[in-house]
Amino acid sequence: MNEQVGGPCAVVIVAAGSGQRLGHGIPKARVPLGGEPMLAHAIRGVVKAGIATQICIAVPQDDAAMVEICHQLAAESGAGPDMVWNVVDGGTDRSDSVRAALAVIDSGVGTVLVHDAARPLTPSGVFDRVVAALRDGAKAVIPALAVADTIKTVTPAELPATGAGVEKVSGTPVRHLLRAVQTPQGFELDTLRRAHAYALTLDAAAAAQITDDAMLVEAIGEDVYVVQGSTHSLKITTPMDLLLGEAMLQGPLRPRWVEG
Ligand SMILES: Nc1ccn([C@@H]2O[C@H](COP(=O)(O)OP(=O)(O)OP(=O)(O)O)[C@@H](O)[C@H]2O)c(=O)n1
Numbered sequence: 473m474n475e476q477v478g479g480p481c482a483v484v485i486v487a488a489g490s491g492q493r494l495g496h497g498i499p500k501a502r503v504p505l506g507g508e509p510m511l512a513h514a515i516r517g518v519v520k521a522g523i524a525t526q527i528c529i530a531v532p533q534d535d536a537a538m539v540e541i542c543h544q545l546a547a548e549s550g551a552g553p554d555m556v557w558n559v560v561d562g563g564t565d566r567s568d569s570v571r572a573a574l575a576v577i578d579s580g581v582g583t584v585l586v587h588d589a590a591r592p593l594t595p596s597g598v599f600d601r602v603v604a605a606l607r608d609g610a611k612a613v614i615p616a617l618a619v620a621d622t623i624k625t626v627t628p629a630e631l632p633a634t635g636a637g638v639e640k641v642s643g644t645p646v647r648h649l650l651r652a653v654q655t656p657q658g659f660e661l662d663t664l665r666r667a668h669a670y671a672l673t674l675d676a677a678a679a680a681q682i683t684d685d686a687m688l689v690e691a692i693g694e695d696v697y698v699v700q701g702s703t704h705s706l707k708i709t710t711p712m713d714l715l716l717g718e719a720m721l722q723g724p725l726r727p728r729w730v731e732g
Pocket residue numbers: 486487488489490491492493494500501530562563564565566567569570587588589590591707708709
């Protein structure tokens with residue numbers, strides 16, 4: 473086991489996406505949720521989890537408003553004076569944003585968690601489970617939930633009579649083996665750095681298929697362990713998700729861990 477695991481822990485918050493699917497015309501992390509930018513909830517959630525010694529936030533390039541949110545939260549979040557804060561320019565893809573953040577992570581840090589700003593209501597318990605598995609020797613850990621829907625794989629096809637372009641089913645993975653994966657994803661720092669160095673060797677088509685950090689760690693041959701995620705860690709991607717997030721912040725659905 474890496475001696476450094478269990479010591480300092482960095483958390484990268486990726487917040488540099490544009491939020492096309494949400495469609496608010498501003499970067500998603502700045503979209504209000506319960507009257508505050510989504511990023512503010514995400515940062516507060518990380519601080520509240522109490523596992524970080526360094527927090528690095530990747531924001532859209534030239535987004536002064538986002539930088540200001542980071543500075544304000546750094547001042548108000550209740551993190552101690554020893555917390556190291558960094559704000560970096562994100563990149564074109566999520567992976568580019570993670571790499572930009574990794575470049576400033578202190579090499580003395582043993583573990584790093586990568587978290588989506590788009591999962592602003594993630595409970596502390598999820599952070600705890602990820603960190604606990606890293607302390608128990610895992611080099612890579614992801615939170616996940618069993619899936620409720622039956623999932624199919626598809627391939628392009630044409631309807632027999634008309635030739636109309638559709639899709640047809642190419643397979644049905646066994647559902648009880650499938651998991652819907654969330655963040656924060658936790659890694660031994662060196663393992664995540666190797667995985668992202670490998671990502672730089674991929675051609676554009678292969679790089680475009682990378683949807684999380686764990687995929688890269690799998691690709692370099694390391695085991696990725698799974699801990700229980702949370703329904704509260706939903707990723708706010710579409711307007712419907714935002715409605716659900718707003719509902720969660722009100723009345724009986726208000727999560728216990730949200731301040732105020
Ligand atoms: N170039 C990018 C793309 C995404 N992200 C971050 O990665 C997380 C997950 O991405 P997603 O939910 O897809 O966000 P967007 O890319 O903003 O959404 P969309 O694809 O709808 O534009 C988000 O916190 C987002 O800010 C990032 O930091 N840098």
